[in-house]
Amino acid sequence: MRVSRTSCCYSLLILASYIGMGDKVTENIFKWVTNEPKIVNGAANICRLMDEIVSTEFEQKRGHVCSLLDCYKKHHGMSREAGIQECQKGVAIAWKDINRDCFRPTEVPMDFLTRALNFSRFMDVFYTDKDNYTHAEGLMKTYIKDVMVDPIPI
Numbered sequence: 640m641r642v643s644r645t646s647c648c649y650s651l652l653i654l655a656s657y658i659g660m661g662d663k664v665t666e667n668i669f670k671w672v673t674n675e676p677k678i679v680n681g682a683a684n685i686c687r688l689m690d691e692i693v694s695t696e697f698e699q700k701r702g703h704v705c706s707l708l709d710c711y712k713k714h715h716g717m718s719r720e721a722g723i724q725e726c727q728k729g730v731a732i733a734w735k736d737i738n739r740d741c742f743r744p745t746e747v748p749m750d751f752l753t754r755a756l757n758f759s760r761f762m763d764v765f766y767t768d769k770d771n772y773t774h775a776e777g778l779m780k781t782y783i784k785d786v787m788v789d790p791i792p793i
């Protein structure tokens with residue numbers, strides 16, 4: 640999980656999302672975010688686990704490296720379904736960790752937590768039921784168009 644979590648780059652992306660926040664981003668914030676706080680690891684776990692659930696079969700077909708789900712299945716001698724259930728439990732635990740880090744008083748200002756929280760929420764858009772990240776068609780195309788192509792009237 641530790642190795643696999645790193646592969647989704649979420650701690651880097653969360654850190655990158657702080658660019659442009661001005662003077663609020665102190666050295667302490669960098670220390671905090673690189674020290675694997677629960678909310679950042681939780682976001683990364685959700686990304687990794689939700690991706691595993693929907694994409695492993697397809698990724699193996701195109702000769703991908705071994706997946707977290709396959710390692711877990713082999714290690715525990717489990718079926719794919721049981722492995723998926725374990726992944727779902729991991730997602731539930733990650734959400735509890737994320738919620739806990741948002742309780743007041745928070746370790747860092749809420750602005751920084753909200754970004755990690757939103758990265759976690761975003762996984763529901765990509766990975767609920769289907770791998771809409773790899774197969775970005777249908778509704779996903781509309782979302783991309785809304786964000787990148789069509790201006791949003793304010």
Ligand SMILES: *[C@@H]1O[C@H](CO)[C@@H](O)[C@H](O)[C@H]1NC(C)=O
Nearest residue numbers: 750753754755756757758760
């Ligand atoms: C987080 O998501 C909420 C709900 O979509 C949105 O209103 C808010 O602007 C987002 N905040 C940040 C910092 O991304």
Ligand SMILES: *[C@@H]1O[C@H](CO)[C@@H](O)[C@H](O)[C@H]1NC(C)=O
Nearest residue numbers: 764769771776777778779780
């Ligand atoms: C995800 O993919 C499925 C199957 O192609 C599609 O029905 C659904 O609308 C897609 N969801 C999003 C958010 O793109």
